[in-house]
Amino acid sequence: MAAASSTLVFYVNQNKIVEPNPDPEETLISYLRRKLLLTGTKLACGEGGCGACTVMLSRYLRPVTSGCQPRIENLAINACLAPLCSVHGAAVTTIEGIGGGGGGSGKAAHPIQERLAVCHGSQCGFCTPGMVMTAYALLRNHPQPTERQIDDSLQGNLCRCTGYRPILQGLRTFASGCCGQGRNCCRQGRPAATDSVNEEDGLSTQLTDTASFLPYDPSQEPIFPSELQLEADKFDSESLIFQSAFATWHRPTSLEELLKLKQDHPDAKIINGNTEVGVEVKSKKSTHGCLIYASHVDELRKFDVDETGIDIGAAVTLTELADRFKELITDDKLAEHKKRGLRAYVEMLHWFSGQQIRNVASHFGSESAAHELGAVLTFASLKGGIRQVAIDANFFVGYRCTSARPDEALLSIRLPFCGRREFQFGFKQARRREDDIAIVNAGMLVRFSDGDFDLVESATVCFGGVAPVTRVATGAAEALIGRRWSEGRRLVEAVAARLDAEFPLSTASPCAPPSSSAFYIGSVPNFAAAEGSHGKVGEVDDGSGAERLPLRPSWGSLLFERTPPGQLEKDPVGRPVPHASGTGQASGSAQFLDDLPPSLGEVFVYPVFSRHAAARLVSIDASAALALDPGVLGVLDRRDVPGNNEYGIDLSDDRIFADAEVRFHGETVAAVVATDRELARRASHLVRVEYADIRKPIVTISDAIREGSYFPEKLCRWLRRGGAMWIVLWLSERRTWWREKSALEDSCLVVPRDGGEFEVLSSTQNLSSTQSIVAGALGLPRNRVVARIKRIGGGFGGKEYRSIGTAAVAAVAAYRFGRPARCLQGWVNKEGLVVGLKADCYLNAGYSADISCSVCEYIILRMANCYNLGAVDIRCRLCRTNTPSNTAFRGFGAPQAMIGIETIMSRLASASGLTDRAIRELNFFRNGDVSIYGHAYEDRCWEECLALADYEARKAEVDRFNSSQSYRKRGLHITPLCYGIGFGRSFLQQAGALVNVYLDGSVLITHGGVEMGQGLHTKLLQVAARVLDLPIERLYISETATDKVPNTVSSAASMTTDLNAPAVMSACQQIRDRLLPYMHSEPKAGWDSWVNAAYMDGVSLSAAGFYHGAGIHMDAATMQGRPYNYYTFGAACSEVEIDLLTGDHVTRRSDIVMDLGASLNPAVDIGQIEGAFVQGMGLYTLEEQRFSPAGELLTKGPAPTRFPDSATSRKSSTCSCCAAACANSPGPCTPPRAWGSRPSVWPPPSSWRSGTLWRQPGGSTRAKTAMLAGPGSGSMHRATSERIRLGCADDIAVRHAKCSVLPENAVPWELKLGH
């Protein structure tokens, strides 16, 4: 055996990297960003759940299996999970390697970068490099991909801003035969309303001119490095060993070497894709001293097909597996029955994670946690030789533990083909089936009798998600034997009864959420239906449950008002100008905070979080952490805060570091400061924290009411008017924001400057509060602290306040060590007319008040939506719980209020016998009515939306569908929206701007708003360009900083453009006024000459603008006043189809009408509407926070929280988004108080998705019976698949309801919020 090499060789963007001493524990993204300073690749979740870190990995593949040709493989992978050491002999391509576009690289933008930017597919831009690289890898393999390939390629990429339509539209321009927006591709099937658009009516459907796109020429792509191809044998056959103080990495290249290593190091972890182990290392803080990378052992890479089955090497990736199975499925020589199981595998693999994971994850990596029907595993060890093990009930010995021996390695898996009489099915149910861990999954193999394909001879049924290990349902299988498949429903009932007995689930089940029982039983009829589709429907009614709900390519028809005919071509106002940083974001050159190069002497801060939700903090022992390495400089706690450890808006109840008590699981107790990020992380695990008086935490609203745990009355709000008659008790447990990122980016850097100054660079929407709280923490006046930021990766309200704690921790570290410190981390009479509403609302605020008081206020103010409620008595109380603090997120109280009032309206419809539409129209405000807080209304958009959606005709069609289908139901629902825009406090209606003109004529603008993807900078550049009468290219906005524009208000409440635009206009107008004399004297001289002439005369070329919007007032005690500047009106109509067997749901079509007056930028505004709509969909149909009974949040990060992905958008789109001025509106279309008559856009559409909840039941009586009477339907505030399933009034849901009742003193496995 040749000596192992300890030098890592690979290529990055065509450059050879020789790394003599790679760290076995370092990830590829860490190396790219830290060592190579390639910061275009973004780090967000760090656990394969978002795709922001996508890079392309290319390898020259030598043939291992006979018949394979050598080839170059290009794979999109997650750089956050890829171990650096795994890329030996490979070529890595990052976003910087494919093109430029705004980064000073001199390179032209790659067509993908250009098209994504120009098609408005980049808002905050944090996800964009990952999207680009995913698409790039696809094009390298398929230069003319199909639309399906494009859609599927994005399975592993999340975007929190765009709603995906513009991203997909931009990428579909690469699809074969697709022009992106033409009549014959993406817009097929668009609603007739937009078909009849006549450009002469002043309306347009074109946001992008695709004709100007550069053609894509695959031959211009960089070639694979010749050295890696020519010396592939050497690179692949080299044994490797890399060592650090903490870990050793072995890469054996022969079976003998692998087995020897396993014998010598039985504790060693064999890894392939590292997608399981990597996540454990990050989230469970596990460490592995010895890692064996087994993917270069030929025996583990085989794929051998014989007469009876397939031998698959343990290191074969899931992508390879799917490809090889697909080849076999299309092979005419293979008997049809042999293909049955392969088809089931291919379908299940489609639902398995995203492509980036499947591209590297091995078959056995998942095998170690799952079950395969009839599969046999081959293990090997030096001592024991070859051992074959069938995967049966004995194989799994515990959660993710198998009966494999410590010195063994898995060589291969044998999958038998289905016999002639055998059928195999797979089933997975998840909240978001693509790229999501299953709630429950199942596999079934049924053998029918020889000569009678209806008689079950034998069966194997197994389930995942019902126990810590995969379980074989022997009783259920027995119940099938000797029965006829055509018995249909009777057969299903027999199996379900046995399953109840076999898996008596309760909410105390360790790994099965309570809903699993309904799902696993629900999967049986699904199998029956599936078989029914093969001609054996029997008593399975009409067979409507036989097919899965389809995923279709999404499309969107957009309609917006064109600029008036007389507007000059150079005036950008009202035009769909692409996002000012779009190309830079798409090329990776747009810098986010953590992309800034490290400062000299920079240190890293890693927080130590509390492990209890309610306990006394006794001591913090940092000795082990400090002893780890000299690079660990110190461990900070509350005693190190030189100023105020307490901070808050309405109450000073937030803490930088926990003091005597910890009040939620995950509170910052201490922080390790070290010279290296990884070292700080490692040391944080060594800090010992002692707790006493550990108490049962208050987690839910019910807990809080029981314990009387409320915030002071002064923070609660109560509105009474007239005599309200009916009582509605409504509990709102909507979680709004967590330390876990609801946006993708969150970081902070604090730099000490001379003179005792501190510069705070923070990913926040609220620079001035950041400045003041940091100054308070350091005991400094505010003039010594400057807070600044160029752009942030999304905000949505969640970074208005919760981001400040991170900044304060970093500031304390910078103060203590004098070095730059970085830290990453809501009444009727018989006719259905509402005459009064009495509502008690409870909000789960978490451990601190944050800005929940304001949310309380806005829930009450927004409770009326568009309805005249008459007498009101609405009280909103804030519950104090031992959970992380909630804040305003996605609509500032609107989602909670909308849930409340729209639920009331739908129930009134049922009670009064009126239709959903009629009850709403009956209760609408009439023009001139006055709101519950004394503000006059108008009504808009409802009629336009009804017409656009062809509501009545489609409603009739929905009813017809529902009466003909047993297992599929549709619902059509229209939801109105009236969203008040304003902060509700006069002092918050202000903004400042600074405009500097330089002698070359260029203009630098600074204002008080934070760019977070909402296109703020772009809109303000358009406004300034108009006032200055300059091309937009001559203007620039660099950053937002408290030393340029002081005392900024938070960039929130949909007010940022409204406030900052007049301030910018004012400054620009001052400049222009000063230049007017020069313009008049030399009209033809031009801007540059006028500027220079003014300078020579000593005229100031710098101007400060200021704006204060007067007229806003609100009395918190009486809840009366004028809280809003104006209202944004809209209506949305969606048609949803649900599968009663599984709870699956798709939105068949949505029509949105929103009155944008004369939009400043239709592209930006429509992007905001779509993004908010999809985000609202996530809020109401996917996301669900779950806590352990001990108060620990179980749904951490994007994957468990289930943010909407592109497939969600595909299930839901067909979105006809009409952001048009309402031509037929009764009143004037342009709200007089919006800036330039251009209303705000973002948060309102997120509330429409609440309509999803009222759309689900369907229109017919039958459908309502099926859907509304189920035991889980009572208080459904979220329409996740499991809640829809449990809302069905069938035996399965009833049985589930019974088994969900906890025995006395039993501890539930988890606490779900939002019931």
Ligand SMILES: Cc1cc2nc3c(=O)[nH]c(=O)nc-3n(C[C@H](O)[C@H](O)[C@H](O)COP(=O)(O)OP(=O)(O)OC[C@H]3O[C@@H](n4cnc5c(N)ncnc54)[C@H](O)[C@@H]3O)c2cc1C
């Ligand atoms: C974002 C994301 C989405 C996911 N989605 C899904 C999903 O939809 N469905 C699902 O089932 N799983 C899912 N997973 C988990 C998935 O099962 C694993 O990530 C993957 O299959 C593991 O493969 P790997 O090669 O990366 O394993 P590794 O992380 O490399 O190893 C996993 C385990 O297998 C052991 N092992 C590997 N090879 C051998 C061998 N030859 N001999 C002995 N032991 C070996 C390792 O020691 C380790 O314990 C997901 C994971 C992520 C990160």
Ligand code: FES
């Ligand atoms: S950062 Fe890698 S997938 Fe999220």
Ligand code: FES
């Ligand atoms: S643009 Fe995708 S996350 Fe913001």
